[in-house]
Amino acid sequence: MKKVSKLLDLESIPCPLNVVKCKLALEKLSSNETLIVHLDKGEPEIMVKRALKEMKYFFKTLEENQKTIKLEFLHES
Template sequence: MNELKVDQYLDLKGVPCPLNFVKTKLMLEGMESGSILEVLLDDGEPITNVMASVKEEGHQILKVEKIFGYWKLIIKKT
């Protein structure tokens, strides 16, 4: 797979629910349609909750990857 060009980056390790989603949402709101956001999230509730919420907001998830104790999420803004 080609390396995706990431436009914005958010490290949300240690940020609890629902603040992690709020930060993700605010970041996405400030981005242009079609641009790419990379988010780092804790394992457990943060990854599953943020995933479901980002999907509900209609954005596209390009990649989900587990890296040791946390997750990397690549989101394309609709």
């Protein structure tokens, strides 16, 4: 089955709203989907990573530069 990626752009979204939006999007993923999240570096990145690690979500960094980071979250089977 082909993997489908959904995109969530949270650049310029303040904490903790970006954590909430990310969590809601992850809850809606089906087994063949991944979620690509764009975040600002700094507090938004730290808060999202910390909160979602605590919730046992797995992710990897796809890209990052001085201002933004792109994470890929995998659906838990």
